[in-house]
Amino acid sequence: MTNSPLHGIGLRLLAAFLITAMSAMVAVATREVGLGQIVFWRSAVALVPICAYMALCREFPAAIATRRPGLHLTRSLFGALSMALSFVSLAYLPVANAQALGYLAPVLTLPLAALLLGERIGPMVWGAACLGFAGVIAMLGAALEAPGQGALIGVAAGLGYAVTMAFVRVHIKSMTVSERPSTIAFWFAAVSALAGLATLPFGWEMPSTQMLPWLIGAGLTGGLAHVAATEAVARAPVGVLAPFDFTGLVWALGFDAVLFGVMPDGLGLMGVAAITGAALMVTFATWKPGRPERPGRSRTPTR
Numbered sequence: 001m002t003n004s005p006l007h008g009i010g011l012r013l014l015a016a017f018l019i020t021a022m023s024a025m026v027a028v029a030t031r032e033v034g035l036g037q038i039v040f041w042r043s044a045v046a047l048v049p050i051c052a053y054m055a056l057c058r059e060f061p062a063a064i065a066t067r068r069p070g071l072h073l074t075r076s077l078f079g080a081l082s083m084a085l086s087f088v089s090l091a092y093l094p095v096a097n098a099q100a101l102g103y104l105a106p107v108l109t110l111p112l113a114a115l116l117l118g119e120r121i122g123p124m125v126w127g128a129a130c131l132g133f134a135g136v137i138a139m140l141g142a143a144l145e146a147p148g149q150g151a152l153i154g155v156a157a158g159l160g161y162a163v164t165m166a167f168v169r170v171h172i173k174s175m176t177v178s179e180r181p182s183t184i185a186f187w188f189a190a191v192s193a194l195a196g197l198a199t200l201p202f203g204w205e206m207p208s209t210q211m212l213p214w215l216i217g218a219g220l221t222g223g224l225a226h227v228a229a230t231e232a233v234a235r236a237p238v239g240v241l242a243p244f245d246f247t248g249l250v251w252a253l254g255f256d257a258v259l260f261g262v263m264p265d266g267l268g269l270m271g272v273a274a275i276t277g278a279a280l281m282v283t284f285a286t287w288k289p290g291r292p293e294r295p296g297r298s299r300t301p302t303r
Contacts, residue, residue, distance in 0.1 A: 008236025009244055011228045016248035018225035023086070023095055024255035025218040030091035032211050036199025038087055038218070039080065043192035045219020046226065050189055053227050054182045063182045071175050075184065076191035078168050083192060085161040092154030094262045096252040100136045100271070101158025103246050105165040119237045128281035132246040135274030141267045173233045181230035189223060246275035 022042070029038050054060035066072055089098040114120070175184055207215060232241055250272055256262040264272070 005236040005240050008232045008234075008241055011232035011235065012241045012244045013247060015225045015228035015232060016245055017251050018221045018228060020095070020099060020248040020251040020255065022218050022221040022225060023090055023099060023252070024259055025214045025221065026087055027090040027095050027098075028214045028259065029207075029211060029218065030087065032205075033207055033215065034199070034202075034204065035084060035087055035091075036196050036202065037204050037207075038196070038215070039084055040193055040196030040199075041215040042083070042218045042222050043080075043189045043196055045216050046189040046223030047186070047193070049220055049223035050182065050185045050227060054186070057182060059180060059182055063180050064186060066179060066183055066187070068175070068179060071171075071179070072184070072187040073191070075168060075171050075175065076188045077195075078164055078171070079188050080192040080195045082161050082164040082168055085157045085164065088157035089154045089161060092150045093158065094256050094260065096249060096256050096262075096264065096268065097140060098154065098158055099249055099252040100140050101155060102161050102165065103136055103249060104133070104159070104162035105169065105245070124281055125240060125243070128243045128278040131281065132243045132275050132278035135246060135249070135271040135278065138267050138271035138274060169233070172230060181227065181234050184230050185223070185226040188226065243278045243281070247279055249275055 026038060026042065029041075033041075051060060054063050057063075086098070086102060089101060093101075172184060253264050253268065253272065256264075
């Protein structure tokens, strides 16, 4: 696969679906399993697709080694915190509402990418981000009318997730200059699994046979999502990819309807339309038919 914005966009779209599927599985798991235990299962099982990806790229076990352990520790700790906040939000809110709060992260990522990475954000991309942000607000409107205590906890956790995840994404982009995407994904999963395991003394319950597939599925989709997302930021600027995260809300609406019987109202559908329009705007702004695409800035080897 070559380094190009279009390939990066495709990988980001795939990651958005996988992350949303993982979120739906986590939302089911929160009905029975504690937060630390979910973090452990999601992270430990994710090592399976990550190591398989390394082997497929002929990077295993060499890709486990790193000369920048400090960068990986920072990314992993902030990532583990971000994951935990996301799971708290999913425990108290429908998947679509929790995802909507999480998708404030791309909006925060845009100025961070311009400030920390020197990326140029064109007016079309800025406009698309604003449109996507408006769609997120529309999605949240009904949920925030009468939130109650539980919903307030979910909203607060979701906002915390958005802030920490914005930092994580920019941090990953800077890491891809010298680190393999597979190395980044591996150490995040390993450190997060240890963080989840550290909660064992506080009391774990053996998950039921009905719950195990949800926990395993969350880990598998989460691992695949991290590989796709990390490869995406290695191939296209953060500012170009950010609005495409909003497409995960479309999948979230479907999971809410199928798994939890929650149907969106008119305001929610308006949000989906705005988010889809934002993705189309960025596609138009970045795709130049008939012109060769410039490779991404990352030195990550092409696959």
